[in-house]
Amino acid sequence: MTIAEKLVAEYLDPAKGAACLTCSFQAEDMVVLHMARQIEPRLPVLFLETGYHFAETYSYRDQMTREWSLNLVNLTSGLSVAAQETQFGILHQTDPQRCCALRKVEPLMAGLAGYSVWFTGLRREQSPSRANLAAVELHRLPPGREIQKVSPLAEWTGNEVWSYLAAHGIPHLPLYDQGYPSIGCEPCTAKPQDGAHPRSGRWGGHKLECGIHTGTQEDG
Numbered sequence: 446m447t448i449a450e451k452l453v454a455e456y457l458d459p460a461k462g463a464a465c466l467t468c469s470f471q472a473e474d475m476v477v478l479h480m481a482r483q484i485e486p487r488l489p490v491l492f493l494e495t496g497y498h499f500a501e502t503y504s505y506r507d508q509m510t511r512e513w514s515l516n517l518v519n520l521t522s523g524l525s526v527a528a529q530e531t532q533f534g535i536l537h538q539t540d541p542q543r544c545c546a547l548r549k550v551e552p553l554m555a556g557l558a559g560y561s562v563w564f565t566g567l568r569r570e571q572s573p574s575r576a577n578l579a580a581v582e583l584h585r586l587p588p589g590r591e592i593q594k595v596s597p598l599a600e601w602t603g604n605e606v607w608s609y610l611a612a613h614g615i616p617h618l619p620l621y622d623q624g625y626p627s628i629g630c631e632p633c634t635a636k637p638q639d640g641a642h643p644r645s646g647r648w649g650g651h652k653l654e655c656g657i658h659t660g661t662q663e664d665g
């Protein structure tokens with residue numbers, strides 16, 4: 446068993462409390478999901494349904510949900526895309542921070558309320574903003590309650606991720622084949638410049654994180 450697999454098993458122990466995985470159906474998430482579902486096939490898989498994803502992402506999400514019988518939980522904003530655009534305009538162009546707050550951060554923080562363990566597919570190598578990521582961190586939810594955020598792949602390289610997918614015959618989101626190394630909402634995802642880090646194509650390079658990973662601190 447690898448260190449990552451041991452970590453997954455350790456934090457899926459019911460003694461740690463209810464667990465979930467946030468999943469944008471990128472390669473890393475599929476690795477953690479593959480490890481976790483061998484122990485807990487009904488692990489809640491939280492997908493931030495912003496309404497702005499690529500058609501390919503929705504299609505791959507639905508394919509894998511079907512093939513793996515996933516316990517998919519779509520987390521949505523209280524505002525539909527149409528209502529948000531009518532009320533505030535195209536926020537992903539004018540104020541992406543607010544758009545992410547409405548469509549990602551608030552729904553996720555509410556969605557995490559029932560859990561004690563939050564698995565992610567984050568890796569240090571993905572971006573300078575993740576360079577100090579620890580495999581186990583404490584995350585403070587808005588009411589002040591702390592939960593354990595577990596990133597079993599924190600130390601993995603991209604090659605290790607892709608080797609794992611290949612070794613286990615796991616299909617990947619087809620957008621990777623079009624040259625996107627990091628995939629989020631369609632309006633905020635572009636291909637990075639040559640040699641730039643994988644997340645540099647997100648939000649036109651103006652920011653690196655949507656805000657769902659703020660409030661986290663290293664756990665010792």
Ligand code: SF4
Pocket residue numbers: 495497536537540541542544545546548549629630631632633655
């Ligand atoms: S990534 Fe872009 S479209 Fe998606 S919620 Fe954030 S600003 Fe809005």
